[in-house]
Amino acid sequence: MHRGVREFIRWVEAHRDDAEIQLNPPATTSDIAALEQMLGGPIPADLRFVLTRFNGGVLPAGELLPAGIEPGTIGHTVREYAEAVGGDFLDTELLLPFHKTPEGSLLAFDRSAGPVSDTWPVVDYYQDLDEHRLMYRTFDGWCRVCVAEWTSDDFGADFTLETYLRSGQRHAEVEPDVATAHATVAHALKRSGRPADSLAAYLQAARCVPPLPWCDWEALKIAAILDDEASAREAATRLASYAPAARWAQRETSPGRVAEVLGPIVRRSGDPKPLLRLLEQLKAQADEEEGPVVEAILEALHAGKDLPPVRPLREQSVVPHVPDVDAWWEASQAAYAEGRLRDDDLLLDPDMVRLGRLRPFAELLHIRRGF
Structure with a gap:
């Protein structure tokens, strides 16, 4: 059993009489056997150990689902998830939900990550959006983050920008290789009016494996406004790498929009050749509508002419031009x-x-x- 799991159990059992905690009796051997028989394989050892101490219950972080196959259990939730995504609950690579968050999402083991259950990462699944993202590298990491939250000075405090930032920082300290943690920090820093620090955190999120693809787009925009060419080049290099349409959707931008942001940076650069190569890569990926946009930017840069006007985002500006x-x-x-x-x-x-x-x-x- 990992250290974080031991700390998790120790904290929960020490606070079992708290009003916000409602623990179920320990899981029986038959509860776990029925679940594993339905799944066609073992559940992670750390989760098994937790469930043998208390078979799920209400925690400050949400609801830990109990072992079993009846309604409200892990097994039944797997069936519900399979039905929601049009899958087969017998599929051994299907997500394995084990926890409901206060926000209504499911924390689940990503069984497609490998055959060994103890190595499965934990993802956050939003049924309404039908998407999931890596949230914790391991179950032990989730346990450690929970304990870090519950033992912090912020525990029980009102949600503010400061508590949001510190929560992200605690996650990043526990799991420095998880993009979601750094993206939370970046978002909080951005809203705090600390753009340079936010930029660094977005870039860190984009460097993680797997990354959050949209973080490079956020980083590029901040870098462009701050005139930080080095950071812009790093973000643009990843954005310009070849990707199918689905990946561009995850980036929440397009080759033409990246080129429009990158163009002025290239114009100001003392060494534009690497950035021009990125524009060529973007041109190669642009569709029929955006291809001419990128081409016009390249032609203007090579000819030393003014860049073409950017395409309007909306019909009317949020703050229209006034003479004053x-x-x-x-x-x-x-x-x-x-x-x-x-x-x-x-x-x-x-x-x-x-x-x-x-x-x-x-x-x-x-x-x-x-x-």
Whole structure:
């Protein structure tokens, strides 16, 4: 049994009389045998050990599902999940849910990761979105993060930007190779008005294996606004790598949009050749609509001409142009603080691009935006 699992059990059993904790009696041998027979293989040893101490129950982190095959158990939840995704509950690579989070998602073992149950990573599955992402490298990691949360000064405190940030930092300290932890830190730092630190965290999330593909897009936008060419090059290098349409959807951007953000960085660069090669890679992946967009950017850069105007993100700018630049800037600051004006707008809205030539957009990123 791993250290985190021991600490998890020790904490839960020491607080079993707390109002927010409701533990079931230990799982019987028949409970676990019935579950494993249904699954066609053993459950992870760490989970088995926890269930033999208390067969699920309500915890501060949500509901740990009990062993068994009846409604409300792990086995029954596997069947429900299989039905929801149109799969076969006998499929030995199907996700194995074991915990319901307060947000309504399921934590589940990714059985497709390998044949040995004790090495299965833990993913977060959202049924409404029909998607899952790596959340914890191991079950032991989940246990350690839970204990870190429950023993922190933030435990039981109201949810704030500060507690959100510290929660992400605790996860990153326990599992520094999990992208989700760094993405949480990056998001919190961004809202805290700390763009350089946020950029570093987004890049770290994108370096993890597996990465969160959209983190490079977030990093590129911040780097472009901060005029951080080195960080922009790192993010753009991964974004420009060949990927099918499904991967671009996960990146939450497109070759043409990446090229539009990258173009001004190339123009300012003292060594544009590596960035020009990235634009060529983006051009090779662009569809019929975006191919000419990337081509026009390349032609302008090679000819030393003005870059073509960016394509509008929406029919009307969030903060339309007004002749009084000071008033326009104040309206933009207010819109950014309220969350109506986003980084995408700053870089890809024609009106905002005009304002960016007159006022330093980096100042906007230092505006704190709480929840």
